[in-house]
Amino acid sequence: MRWRDRFLFVAEAIYKAQQETSEVKGHYLNVTAHTAEEIYKRAKFAVDLGVPIVMHDYLTGGFTANTGLAEYCRDNGLLLHIHRAMHGVIDRQRNHGMHFRVLAKALRLSGGDHLHSGTVVGKLEGEREITLGFVDLMRDDFIPMDRSRGIYFDQEWCSMPGTIPVASGGIHVWHM
Template sequence: SHYCRDNGLLLHIHRAMHAVIDRQKNHGMHFRVLAKALRMSGGDHIHSGTVVGKLEGERDITLGFVDLLRDDFIEKDRSRGIYFTQDWVSLPGVLPVASGGIHVWHMPALTEIFGDDSVLQFGGGTLGHPWGNAPGAVANRVALEACVQARNEGRDLAREGNEIIRRACKWSPELAAACEVWKEIKFEFEAMDILD
């Protein structure tokens, strides 16, 4: 991390292989411990799980990871897996990265879960657009802008998210095409990260 700081580079911390350490019930450690260690290692952004998409996770637990990564002071909140108050003092925060199977229909949930201080990494959700990469990027950006505007107007993204995206499709043919491609794509499985 010192090299990155000295040379103006961002340090991305990928969570590949984390499951070997934190998804085993009989050994290992919980991802919240890894998140703290990775923050202390000096990374700038890290895959944190998404709640939606294929990097599953329980919503409250993932929100706990996000708090631990980017907030300076985190109150004890057992419902989020935060078992004691954490004061990071002046240690820089880390931006959570949402990626893995996410697409335009996930944007309302991603906006609600991660807010403004995050990285939304759409791989296949961009590259899988039927018209190519650039229209895929446009579709994602239009969906994000529509959700941020709706949130800022006080609308309920959890309840109105699909309608917000549908209305934005009227102004963006790129988004309309992406919505058609991704309408049936779902990842349905039980989360491994649970409080027990």
Template sequence: PLLGCTCKPKLGLSGKNYGRVVYEGLKGGLDFLKDDENINSQPFMRWRDRFLYVMEGVNRASAASGEVKGSYLNVTAATMEEIYKRAEFAKEVGTVIIMIDLVIGYTAIQSMAVWSRENNMILHLHRAGNSTYSRQKNHGINFRVISKWMRMAGVDHIHAGTVVGKLEGDPVIIKGFYNTLLLPKLEINLPQGLFFEMDWASIRKVMPVASGGIHAGQMHQLIHYLGEDVVLQFGGGTIGHPDGIQAGAT
């Protein structure tokens, strides 16, 4: 699996301190850090400042380790024009991955997937807002359907549940989400909630992401339930380490 981490505290850091968290985490051995879904462009840290400081941290950590590192830059904004502007700036400063929130809407998600393909960029989708229509049992949309839509839309990563941790759920059902994102052909599997066959043909798979209240002590459970084709993101579980961020990342 790839190892990542969400920057914490999610709100309140200055751009410079935010970049320091990114550097410490990557230097400690992580592959990625990421913006949280509600980090956007607030008075304490405007988006341009964050992008510049984060990429300084990424570049320094890459040079020190000799490895390819990255940090998901959240380009979510109120209008499509602003999203494109932030994505173009992210490309200019050298990132390999950008991030959007599910709440920007399905048309905007597909537009960003097309832009990312054309600009050789990895597109990470944070499922912010998902619970507003997937948690209710008697109405709404199951996350399995969202998984299919997002695979069709062309995103590269999506948060798909953890089994353990804050976003825990039924292990069999969550395995169904992962299979929906990863398998070239779905077979009927009623316990996983897969009610009919589906051949994905040439549609790319999506890398599932496990994130939310998990830590390295749960690694054996995560690998057992979710497999190895996954991004594991330990946010507070890394940054909250008593010996510091680098120690937590290592």
């Protein structure tokens, strides 16, 4: 099934379920593509379908494409959910790579409404205090130094919009 057919199929299912249940339903239509132009084409199609949210894999799609998509979504009333596909290759390696804290900061600078952040349980499991530290970095305007959370100096984000941390599928948010 091609992306356009998948988007149509999902949108039809969303609207049908909403009509039958009188509840708001949703799905993150994945607009990640091989070029920025293709990403915008998919995002525009999502807007035309009237869906409220799209998803982008910011590590595989690229930071520049993500920044442009974030601006497009803001201008067109779409929420932008950020997936972190491929992060395990970058941040799960103890001897090389970079910590997810760095990737979370880069995402906040690039733009996105919410991000799969990981939790202290489940497949995206991490150390509790460290996980809470980068969750704070994603949301808060000011993050005080707290070495137990991996925050080694005070960090002020001023008016930079935050990103809402989202637990992976099936994980209750209070596990954060």
